[in-house]
Amino acid sequence: MSDSRSVAAVAAGSDDAVLQWVTFKLDNETYGINVMQVQEVLRYTEIAPVPGAPNYVLGIINLRGNVVTVIDTRSRFGLQSADVDDSTRIVIIEAEKQVIGILVDSVAEVVYLRRSEIDNAPNVGTEESAKFIQGVSNRDNELLILVDLDKLLSDDEWAELSDI
Amino acid sequence: MSKSVDETVFDYFALLLKEPAEETVEKPNIAQSSSKTQGSVATHNDVTAALVTKKSSQVNTFDIEAEPLKAIEDSIKSISAESHRDFPQDKDKPPSDHSVKSTPISQYQPATKVSSERSFAEPIENIDKQSLEKLLSAVSKPEYQTTVDTQAKPAPTVAEIKASADKVRQALGLATDVVVNKAPVASALTQKNLVADKEIKPLVDIKLAETTPSPINQAIINDEEQLGHQPKTQLGAAPPSVTEDLQQVLDEEFQVLFFKVAGLTLAVPLVSLGGIVKVERINHLIGRPKWFLGVQPHREEKINVVDTCAWVMPEKYSPQMAESIDYQYLVMLEGSRWGLACESLVNAVKIDKSHVNWREKPGKRPWLAGVVKQQMCGILHVQALIDMLDAGLGCQDSIDRG
Numbered sequence: 411m412s413d414s415r416s417v418a419a420v421a422a423g424s425d426d427a428v429l430q431w432v433t434f435k436l437d438n439e440t441y442g443i444n445v446m447q448v449q450e451v452l453r454y455t456e457i458a459p460v461p462g463a464p465n466y467v468l469g470i471i472n473l474r475g476n477v478v479t480v481i482d483t484r485s486r487f488g489l490q491s492a493d494v495d496d497s498t499r500i501v502i503i504e505a506e507k508q509v510i511g512i513l514v515d516s517v518a519e520v521v522y523l524r525r526s527e528i529d530n531a532p533n534v535g536t537e538e539s540a541k542f543i544q545g546v547s548n549r550d551n552e553l554l555i556l557v558d559l560d561k562l563l564s565d566d567e568w569a570e571l572s573d574i
Numbered sequence: 575m576s577k578s579v580d581e582t583v584f585d586y587f588a589l590l591l592k593e594p595a596e597e598t599v600e601k602p603n604i605a606q607s608s609s610k611t612q613g614s615v616a617t618h619n620d621v622t623a624a625l626v627t628k629k630s631s632q633v634n635t636f637d638i639e640a641e642p643l644k645a646i647e648d649s650i651k652s653i654s655a656e657s658h659r660d661f662p663q664d665k666d667k668p669p670s671d672h673s674v675k676s677t678p679i680s681q682y683q684p685a686t687k688v689s690s691e692r693s694f695a696e697p698i699e700n701i702d703k704q705s706l707e708k709l710l711s712a713v714s715k716p717e718y719q720t721t722v723d724t725q726a727k728p729a730p731t732v733a734e735i736k737a738s739a740d741k742v743r744q745a746l747g748l749a750t751d752v753v754v755n756k757a758p759v760a761s762a763l764t765q766k767n768l769v770a771d772k773e774i775k776p777l778v779d780i781k782l783a784e785t786t787p788s789p790i791n792q793a794i795i796n797d798e799e800q801l802g803h804q805p806k807t808q809l810g811a812a813p814p815s816v817t818e819d820l821q822q823v824l825d826e827e828f829q830v831l832f833f834k835v836a837g838l839t840l841a842v843p844l845v846s847l848g849g850i851v852k853v854e855r856i857n858h859l860i861g862r863p864k865w866f867l868g869v870q871p872h873r874e875e876k877i878n879v880v881d882t883c884a885w886v887m888p889e890k891y892s893p894q895m896a897e898s899i900d901y902q903y904l905v906m907l908e909g910s911r912w913g914l915a916c917e918s919l920v921n922a923v924k925i926d927k928s929h930v931n932w933r934e935k936p937g938k939r940p941w942l943a944g945v946v947k948q949q950m951c952g953i954l955h956v957q958a959l960i961d962m963l964d965a966g967l968g969c970q971d972s973i974d975r976g
Contacts, residue, residue, distance in 0.1 A: 552855075
């Protein structure tokens, strides 16, 4: 299988580009986001709630004088909420020309993946959250779930987020 | 056929020539019994000797006595020519026949009942046509009926009346047609129309009654046949395809693996078994159905793990049951990345095909190939199951979507 994969990679040539992914943990699953969309990773800081904000919005933080909206990633992914601990992080990302923060359980590392190493996720999902997953990759016998941050929110939700 | 026509015509007109006075009375009988020409001739032959002599003398007078029959001969010549025009197909017949035919009818036309019944404006032509039609119809019915049927479809009565006129048109052109149209007088036209109207209605009714039911019946029969055939073919083709493919793959005696999920025993044929993988770490993917446990990496591959209990028994699947279930193995489906999570593997045994109650009709559970009689457990139709899983269908989804 590895031979066939390497052959496929060679055949792909320059199209088989290497991409860097920042991995984080959420409910014991490893997710990866494109490093080009990650601005910085913050330790957990106080999040000020915003009255009337959507349920997926935890609140806002002050990042060097800029107001950044923090998203409740667990809620967005349909996972149960968890307590904040020392490994909790806020990952500042840029998507759809907006800067937001996502709350994650922990940030692990930056991994390098070839395009040929990324497989499509099983297409059996019917829920809206199914479209968040860009693909999956098997790395060191561990599954890495790649997230498409642009699809984390819908167009209306992105617009709504900009008004906060 | 032509001989019989000739004989009939000859006999008919011989009788007309022999007994002119009685003909008005006897003609309907003759016309009715025209099909029985030989019988009528026989009856005339049985008449007394005086009659026979009378007949012979009349025949002789027809041959010899010229003066009283001059008018008859003239009319014979003229009408024989017309009869040739009217019936070009009778050209093969000897002219004497036509002359014999037309002469007496034209001569006794005013007295005949048949002509008065039809009440045609042109006595000579009409009587000639009528007598010929009757005679021909009596002797050569099939030909006459076919021609009438083909011409009578658009306008039945007109075609019947002008059956011979059409033939003349074909043979001679419009000249005769004009003559035929112009011949009747105004009064005769009115009578003709009246009679025609009287005749049209019953004829049309009769023909409608004769013609309309048959196409309707045929259409009904055709529809019934079509409707009857369609379900038959569908029903006949569908059942074998349900498990035929699986049964063709299996030998008469084949091995199956029994495995258990939440107390339910399922069987999978070994030919459809892709392998057994121990459950290690199943990665949950967000946004997937409940029956999709997740993805387990295995030898640089990814196994899509099915929560078998949730898939097979969604109605009984509860959070308590989910907590109680301890999946140990993945039963891999041949040729796919799907693995059925199971709690325990029972055994692999050989069973006979006859020991399986195979499903014959397509039902709500295409993934179920049948039931193993001895173990009383379901045997999986792996390919159908793979198709359903690939489509993202659950057990209940298959029921809803047929």
